[in-house]
Amino acid sequence: LNLDDGWAKRSLLVSALISWSGFAATRWLVPIAKAYTLRAGLFGYDINKKGTEAGEVRVPEALGLASGVVYLVCIVFIQQLHHYDHALGAGIMPKGRDWRSDYNAALATICFMLFLGFADDVLDIRWRVKLVLPAIAALPLVVAYSGGTSVVIPKPLRGVMGLPDFLDLGFLYTVYMILLTIFCTNSINILAGVNGLEVGQTFIISCAVLFHNIMELSVPDASANKAAAGAMANGHLFSAFLMLPLATTSFALLGFNWYPAQVFVGDTYTYFAGMAIAVAGILGHYSETLLIFLLPQLINFVYSLPQLLKIVPCPRHRLPRLDPRTGLLHATPNWNLINLVLHLMGPCGEEALCVRVLVMQVACCAVGFGAKWALQGVFHD
Numbered sequence: 001l002n003l004d005d006g007w008a009k010r011s012l013l014v015s016a017l018i019s020w021s022g023f024a025a026t027r028w029l030v031p032i033a034k035a036y037t038l039r040a041g042l043f044g045y046d047i048n049k050k051g052t053e054a055g056e057v058r059v060p061e062a063l064g065l066a067s068g069v070v071y072l073v074c075i076v077f078i079q080q081l082h083h084y085d086h087a088l089g090a091g092i093m094p095k096g097r098d099w100r101s102d103y104n105a106a107l108a109t110i111c112f113m114l115f116l117g118f119a120d121d122v123l124d125i126r127w128r129v130k131l132v133l134p135a136i137a138a139l140p141l142v143v144a145y146s147g148g149t150s151v152v153i154p155k156p157l158r159g160v161m162g163l164p165d166f167l168d169l170g171f172l173y174t175v176y177m178i179l180l181t182i183f184c185t186n187s188i189n190i191l192a193g194v195n196g197l198e199v200g201q202t203f204i205i206s207c208a209v210l211f212h213n214i215m216e217l218s219v220p221d222a223s224a225n226k227a228a229a230g231a232m233a234n235g236h237l238f239s240a241f242l243m244l245p246l247a248t249t250s251f252a253l254l255g256f257n258w259y260p261a262q263v264f265v266g267d268t269y270t271y272f273a274g275m276a277i278a279v280a281g282i283l284g285h286y287s288e289t290l291l292i293f294l295l296p297q298l299i300n301f302v303y304s305l306p307q308l309l310k311i312v313p314c315p316r317h318r319l320p321r322l323d324p325r326t327g328l329l330h331a332t333p334n335w336n337l338i339n340l341v342l343h344l345m346g347p348c349g350e351e352a353l354c355v356r357v358l359v360m361q362v363a364c365c366a367v368g369f370g371a372k373w374a375l376q377g378v379f380h381d
């Protein structure tokens with residue numbers, strides 16, 4: 001299987017069409033939903049504009065609910081599309097494996113996460129508790145998981161330490177999957193605090209993943225092991241189906257959340273989007289590569305550890321300080337990437353700070369691609 005297969009290309013095109021309808025639906029739904037969240041008392045104050053008139057305005061919260069619901073509907077339509085593909089004799093899963101189980105596990109887990117994220121926005125769950133919410137949401141995926149449980153050992157390590165080509169982690173693989181969902185969701189959630197950042201980073205990551213999937217599918221299939229190559233290609237195709245609507249619904253939401261934000265996306269969005277990315281990585285079997293695209297999140301997470309572990313005091317919001325006279329944001333002693341960027345590059349406006357971090361995200365993805373292609377063959381077969 002690769003993109004030369006007519007049905008694969010057609011499936012991708014139809015999925016892209018469904019996803020663009022998702023873009024339109026999100027643009028339509030957000031203004032409606034934001035009236036409801038405001039009325040229900042679900043709003044936040046735009047902290048970086050505090051001290052200014054804009055800082056006193058109630059901004060509707062948790063609008064990830066709108067994009068999340070549209071996303072799930074898109075996935076169901078795309079699933080139906082593959083029902084027809086399958087009936088026509090072209091399946092995205094090898095024979096003998098129920099392709100619906102992957103879809104249903106993905107749907108259940110992402111939907112569960114959306115629900116728990118929304119619960120967090122409504123109930124303001126304590127930090128230590130909400131850290132483990134993704135582990136609960138991941139259960140349907142983990143239980144239904146029927147893929148491999150091996151990780152590839154990078155070539156240079158094989159000779160040195162006498163390790164095999166593959167290491168079967170067995171039960172530990174389940175632990176690894178759960179840890180990955182906790183990391184993807186929370187690391188996106190804590191790289192936040194300026195308008196547009198949560199959705200902006202997700203949009204870029206989903207585009208990078210999509211690009212990666214399509215590149216892998218475009219490579220002519222020259223492998224001797226046809227079954228393994230077919231399974232790999234199926235994984236990338238399935239992941240592309242999950243990432244297309246994430247990119248388009250996020251892009252629609254970004255239009256409302258970009259500086260100056262008309263809506264906040266809430267933990268509903270950060271947790272749901274992080275989970276969609278984690279599920280794509282797990283069921284697409286490229287979770288190690290995924291970590292390259294999440295480099296800014298990894299840096300922010302590691303740099304945040306002293307505060308997250310309370311070794312250094314951690315306030316409820318780890319935001320920069322606004323100088324209301326100039327409108328510029330200044331670094332505070334908070335240990336996160338947005339403050340580090342202000343510290344290294346000097347004070348700037350909120351929009352510029354978001355752009356700086358997003359440019360970093362694009363650069364990390366580009367370097368990741370470069371490194372992966374340049375080093376292909378060095379680390380893996």
Ligand code: UD1
Nearest residue numbers: 044045046047048189190192193194195266267316317318
């Ligand atoms: C995470 C961060 C926290 C950051 C917050 C901002 C950690 C451990 N937690 O907490 O430091 O302040 O995200 O999302 O790193 N808000 C703005 N402008 C924005 C986005 C959010 O002022 O562009 C404020 C609003 O008051 C909004 C609130 O943050 O109501 C939402 O915070 P929430 O997502 O619940 O915070 P956490 O995810 O717990």
Ligand code: MG
Nearest residue numbers: 189266267270
């Ligand atoms: Mg949040």
